[in-house]
Amino acid sequence: MMIEQRKKLTVITEAALESTLGPVLLEQGASGYTVTNARGHGSHGARDGGWSSSSNIRIEIICDYPVAQAIAEHLLENYAKNYAMILYLSNVDIFRPERF
Amino acid sequence: MMIEQRKKLTVITEAALESTLGPVLLEQGASGYTVTNARGHGSHGARDGGWSSSSNIRIEIICDYPVAQAIAEHLLENYAKNYAMILYLSNVDIFRPERF
Amino acid sequence: MMIEQRKKLTVITEAALESTLGPVLLEQGASGYTVTNARGHGSHGARDGGWSSSSNIRIEIICDYPVAQAIAEHLLENYAKNYAMILYLSNVDIFRPERF
Numbered sequence: 001m002m003i004e005q006r007k008k009l010t011v012i013t014e015a016a017l018e019s020t021l022g023p024v025l026l027e028q029g030a031s032g033y034t035v036t037n038a039r040g041h042g043s044h045g046a047r048d049g050g051w052s053s054s055s056n057i058r059i060e061i062i063c064d065y066p067v068a069q070a071i072a073e074h075l076l077e078n079y080a081k082n083y084a085m086i087l088y089l090s091n092v093d094i095f096r097p098e099r100f
Numbered sequence: 101m102m103i104e105q106r107k108k109l110t111v112i113t114e115a116a117l118e119s120t121l122g123p124v125l126l127e128q129g130a131s132g133y134t135v136t137n138a139r140g141h142g143s144h145g146a147r148d149g150g151w152s153s154s155s156n157i158r159i160e161i162i163c164d165y166p167v168a169q170a171i172a173e174h175l176l177e178n179y180a181k182n183y184a185m186i187l188y189l190s191n192v193d194i195f196r197p198e199r200f
Numbered sequence: 201m202m203i204e205q206r207k208k209l210t211v212i213t214e215a216a217l218e219s220t221l222g223p224v225l226l227e228q229g230a231s232g233y234t235v236t237n238a239r240g241h242g243s244h245g246a247r248d249g250g251w252s253s254s255s256n257i258r259i260e261i262i263c264d265y266p267v268a269q270a271i272a273e274h275l276l277e278n279y280a281k282n283y284a285m286i287l288y289l290s291n292v293d294i295f296r297p298e299r300f
Contacts, residue, residue, distance in 0.1 A: 001173060003189070010292075012234055022141060032142015034112055034156065034186075041222060042232015056234065062188065072295050073201060080296075086234075088262065088292040089203070092110075092188040095172050096180075101273060103289070122241060132242015134212055134256065134286075162288065192210075192288040195272050196280075 004097035009068040011059040011075060012038060012086040018057050021075070025059070028074050029067035031100060034060045040084065054084065062092065062100050104197035109168040111159040111175065112138060112186040118157050121175070125159070128174050129167035131200060134160045140184065154184065162192065162200050204297035209268040211259040211275065212238060212286040218257050221275070225259070228274050229267035231300060234260045240284065254284065262292065262300050 013021070018035060025033050040056040061071065072087050079085060094100060113121070118135060125133050140156040161171065172187050179185060194200060213221070218235060225233050240256040261271065272287050279285060294300060 001169070001176070006188075008188070008190075026142070030142070032140065034158065035139045035141070036136055036158065036236055039235045040232065041235070042226070042230070058234065058236065062186065069201070076201070076295060086262065086299075087295040088206075088208070089294075090190060090208075090290060090292050092190050094189075095176065095187040099186075101269070101276070106288075108288070108290075126242070130242070132240065134258065135239045135241070136236055136258065162286065190290060192290050194289075195276060195287040199286075 001095060002097060003093045003095055006062050006092055006094050006097070006100055007065050007068045008090050008092045009061045009063065009071060010086075010088050010090070011061075012040065012056055013059070013079070014083050015055040015057045017079065017083055018059075021059065021079075024074065025061060025071060028071045030061045030063055030071065032061075056084070062094060064100075101195060102197060103193045103195055106162050106192055106194050106197070106200055107165050107168045108190050108192045109161045109163065109171060110186075110188050110190070111161075112140065112156055113159070113179070114183050115155040115157045117179065117183055118159075121159065121179075124174065125161060125171060128171045130161045130163055130171065132161075156184070162194060164200075201295060202297060203293045203295055206262050206292055206294050206297070206300055207265050207268045208290050208292045209261045209263065209271060210286075210288050210290070211261075212240065212256055213259070213279070214283050215255040215257045217279065217283055218259075221259065221279075224274065225261060225271060228271045230261045230263055230271065232261075256284070262294060264300075
C-alpha cells in the first residue's frame with residue numbers, strides 16, 4: 001500500500017468563524033478539511049486577553065507544506081488579531097496520496 | 101514513567117459506517133478506539149465525486165504498525181469504493197504501554 | 201513565520217472528569233486546553249476491566265515536555281486507578297510560539 005508524508009494543519013478558533021473560513025481554506029489550496037466542535041479553556045483568547053471558556057471549532061487540513069504555510073499566513077494576517085486562534089502543524093503518513 | 105512509541109491510525113469517514121466498522125476494527129486487532137463527530141468539506145467524497153459537506157466521524161486507534169496496516173488495508177479494500185474515507189498514520193508516545 | 205516545536209498531550213478519559221481536571225491542568229502548568237466530546241469503545245475501561253462503550257472527552261494540551269510530564273504523572277497517580285484514561289504525546293510545530 002502506498003503511503004506518503006503530508007502535513008496536518010490544525011486550526012483551533014472561535015465557532016463563529018466556521019462559515020467564513022471554509023471558502024478561505026479552499027482558495028488557499030486545501031482540497032478539503034474536517035471540522036469538529038470543541039471547548040477552549042485558558043489564556044488563548046485574543047479578544048479578551050484573559051481566561052475564558054468558549055465555543056470553539058477545530059479545523060484540520062491535510063496538505064503539503066506550502067499550502068499549510070499559505071493558509072497559516074493568511075489566517076494569522078487576517079483573523080488572529082480579532083479572534084482567538086491556535087495553529088499547529090504535525091506530520092502524517094497518508095494512505096492513497098493521490099487524493100491530496 | 102514508561103513511554104513507548106505506537107501508531108495512531110485516524111479514519112475519517114461517513115457517520116453511517118460507525119456501527120459497521122466497530123466490530124471490524126476489533127477483529128483486525130485493535131484493543132479499542134475513540135470516535136468523535138465531525139463535519140467534512142471538500143472533494144473527499146468517493147460517492148459523489150464532487151464537493152460536499154457531510155456528517156462524518158473521526159475514528160482513532162492506538163496500535164502497533166502491523167495492526168494499523170491490517171485495518172487500513174481491510175477498510176480500503178472493503179469500504180473505500182462506496183464511502184468517503186480518509187486514512188492517515190501518525191506517531192504517538194503513549195504512557196502505560198502495557199495497555200495497548 | 202516563526203514556528204517552534206512543542207508537545208501535544210492528549211488525555212482521553214471519562215466525561216465526568218471534565219470539571220475536576222480543568223483546574224488541575226492549569227495548576228500543573230498548562231496555559232490552556234481544548235476539550236472535545238468522544239465515544240470510547242474497547243478494553244480501556246479501568247473501572248470495569250471489560251469491554252465498554254462510554255461517554256468520553258478528549259483533552260488536548262499544547263505545552264513543553266516538562267509540563268506534559270508533570271500533568272501526565274499527576275493524572276496517572278491520582279485518577280487512573282478509578283477512571284478510564286489514555287494518555288499520549290505527539291510532536292507539533294506551533295505558530296506564534298510566544299503564546300505557549
